[in-house]
Amino acid sequence: MPDIIRLLPDSLANQIAAGEVVQRPASAIKELLENSIDAGATDIKVIIKEAGKTLMQVMDNGKGMSETDARMSLERHATSKISKTEDLFSIRTMGFRGEALASMAAVSQMEVRTRQPQSELGTLLYIEGSELKKQEPVACEPGTSISIKNLFYNVPARRNFLKSNGVEMKHITEEFQRVALANPEVGFSLYQNDLETYNLPAGKLSQRIVNLFGKNYKEQLASCQEETAEISILGYIGKPEFAKKTRGEQFFFVNKRFVRSNYLNHAVMNAFEGLLPEGSYPFYVLFIDIDPVHVDVNVHPTKTEIKFDDERTVYAIVRAAARQALATHNITPALDFSA
Ligand code: ADP
Ligand code: MG
DSSP states (O other), X not given: OOOOOOOOOHHHHHHHHHHHHOSSHHHHHHHHHXXXXXXXXXXXXXXXXXGGTSEEEEEXXXXXXXXHHHHHTTSTTOOSSOOSGGGGGSOOSSOOXXXXXXXHHHTXXXXXXXXXXXXXXXXXXXXETTXXXXXXXXXXXXXXXXXXXXXXXXXXXXXXXXXXXXXXXXXXXXXXXXXXXXXXXXXXXXXXXXXXXXXXXXXXXXXXXXXXXXXXXXXXXXXXXXXXXXXXXXXXXXXXXXXXXXXXXEEEEETTEEEOOHHHHHHHHHHTTTTSOTTOBOOEEEEEEEOGGGEEOTTSTTOOSOEETTHHHHHHHHHHHHHHHHHHXXXXXXXXXXO
């Protein structure tokens, strides 16, 4: 019998891998924004057309890429962020898997413009379905601009699976809000079909919260701070009377990375015990800073699930921080005389 196993061509391997990294326009926005943050950008502009289905463009003023790196960045497992196994235990960057650009390039028509501040000229690349169609010098601002056009143009099943513009835009906005919350010292703007829908000047976290969610949040924030040798908690929790009937305004960031955690959410809810009506959810934005050696962010390609080596201690500190914040703002459970 003849042998039948072969290595897949890169373009096909990338397209398959893309399924995990890029599920919808919002996942591309998350990856692009995180790359801009990792590049040290202080100003990031996002342009969206048709809920990201025809265009998503992220422009930053970060450190840019050399001509060679710009080409290299499109390869799978190509990254400037780690180089050896030990690095996995000290990750401080958002990215490290080297998969995002390769994945996005496999399932879209992608244009990259990038210039290092010290170079006179930048580089322009045009890639279609993993295939490099054009690479040439270009005059451009320092920093990087990446456009993803016609996402999934070559994966009809995926494209047809996309939801309405309203739903896809909601997901994009969520990702944008998370990155903007995690990085208040960075200025952001978001344009949706040529209309500016967010303009967030660099500033403090409290200001960022107000700019993102509304003026009425200002009076509702109880500051939260707790620190041990191993871990620090910083942020705001909303006062109990400000709690809403719907979820969606609960944010945990571990080393600036947005994470979902029912376990940690429970720690905060526990601190609110007796303060909240049944079925209501308090607002919170909490930053957990911890030595990366104690966290595994490599649980899932999107990195929103993480593992702590000592989950219980983190739980206890988060709960203590939330309790302390409520106590400092004189928020205590109403005395119950019925017992
Ligand atoms: P990762 O972020 O995991 O390293 P990516 O595929 O997202 O993988 O990016 C590959 C590489 O391309 C990055 O490691 C970085 O060196 C470079 N890069 C990507 N986006 C930018 C950007 N906006 N500015 C500067 N360099 C970038
Ligand atoms: Mg990345």
